[in-house]
Amino acid sequence: MNHPPLPLRPLAAVSLALAALAATGCGARVEEDPAQAGAAPETATVNRCGEEVEYTVPQRAVAYEGGSADKMFALGLTDHVHGYVMPPANPPVTESPWADEYARVEFLSDDLLNRELVVDAEADFVVAGWNSGFSDQRGITPEILDGLGIQSFMHTESCFNYPGFPERVTPFEGLYTDLERLGAIFGVEDRAAELVADYRARVEAVQEQAPQGDPVPVFLYDSGTDQAFTAGSQVPPNDIIRFAGGENVFGDLDERWTQVGWEAVVEARPEVVIILDYGDQPAEDKIAFLKELPALSDVPAVAEENFFVLDYNEGISGPRNIDGLEKFAEYLREHTA
Structure with a gap:
């Protein structure tokens, strides 16, 4: 299934007009400097399953399943989310802690993630997992989306067997890594750091209370x-x-x-x-x-x-x-x- 590493390649940039829009989340903003009108949009270079990728700030993100959408909402990025895809196996979004955020964006489909859906939504960013959303068999992979000028992000937890660019972390470390990487892409690093620190503290509190003796x-x-x-x-x-x-x-x-x-x-x-x-x-x-x-x-x-x-x-x-x-x-x- 693995193939030799591909040469690094930046993702195709979204249009300057989209990049110039304000990117909000916990007070962070990315704006066009009037003195720099016509300049290239701001970018961030972030790992995507072990591959360095250059991102511009997305404005029409599509999230596949609850985990993807929750990460975006937890970072305060609702204004950057166009919509979500939620297969019927998932519990109702009304049960989510971010139910109000789901209500603010578009429900796109209850089908599996597919290329036509993403293109029809005019997405500039797709968040999903490898073999959980992205799939060679169904013809929607980060490489294919790169060719369409659509940026993508994969859950780090799913990267350990990603062809060409595997990345191995423990699952909770994958969660923290995703929040930090999404924070860098959208310019909300401080919000990401706060979330990760809070989650780490909650995990540590659980470990301190764990039963003694054999697991x-x-x-x-x-x-x-x-x-x-x-x-x-x-x-x-x-x-x-x-x-x-x-x-x-x-x-x-x-x-x-x-x-x-x-x-x-x-x-x-x-x-x-x-x-x-x-x-x-x-x-x-x-x-x-x-x-x-x-x-x-x-x-x-x-x-x-x-x-x-x-x-x-x-x-x-x-x-x-x-x-x-x-x-x-x-x-x-x-x-x-």
């Missing part, structure tokens, strides 16, 4: 009947589990979301099951399935009905990871009390 073995159940779809080491639930004082029983898998056999779940003997809640199958139905699966009848978490429900947007890369961590940590402290 609690935890299994995340996303979906699946013949096999279980679960979280490997490269997605936020792995950090949620370990920071709270648990151990992801499949955290040794160098994967993002992956399949495992039920026999592996039985052998791991988790004491807690996290249910990732999204889509048409309610968490209660997933729990009922696990309780009715004969192979799991002696697994401690199932036998003792130790289930914790994690909201979808608390499990994908985004600011709500911190909320999910705090909630799960409280559950785990009660479980071990």
Whole structure:
């Protein structure tokens, strides 16, 4: 899947008229200097999955899924967001802490991200993950968008197997990196630094209260009947589990979301099951399935009905990871009390 690194290339600039508009967020502004009329727009060089890319300040961003939009809204960049794409598996945006911000921008589609949608929206910036929005198979990649003059940004958490420019960080570090990089692109570095400092402090507070002793073995159940779809080491639930004082029983898998056999779940003997809640199958139905699966009848978490429900947007890369961590940590402290 990987190919040799491509030569570095700046993204095509958006028009001067767009670049001259004010970019607002927590008091930061990027404006055209009258004395410099006709000069090139201000730019920022930022890593995109290990590749240095030159960005101009976007004015018509399109965000794919809640994690992307939440990062933009948390940075105070609503005025730079044209709209969002939200597949139906995602929980309603009315449940988001940024529900008012979602209401201010355009709902573009409940389909998967695609090139036609982005072009029709006249987007100048697209935020998504690699293989979570961007896809070789569906013909929408950062390289393709570069050729169309549309800037793009990928979640750092998704970069570890990006062809040509892999980048490896732990999932929460990926969240912090994204906020800092988006802050640089939009000229709101101070706001990004404040957010990251706050999130780091909240994580540290959770770690200080984590149960003592051996980590609690935890299994995340996303979906699946013949096999279980679960979280490997490269997605936020792995950090949620370990920071709270648990151990992801499949955290040794160098994967993002992956399949495992039920026999592996039985052998791991988790004491807690996290249910990732999204889509048409309610968490209660997933729990009922696990309780009715004969192979799991002696697994401690199932036998003792130790289930914790994690909201979808608390499990994908985004600011709500911190909320999910705090909630799960409280559950785990009660479980071990």
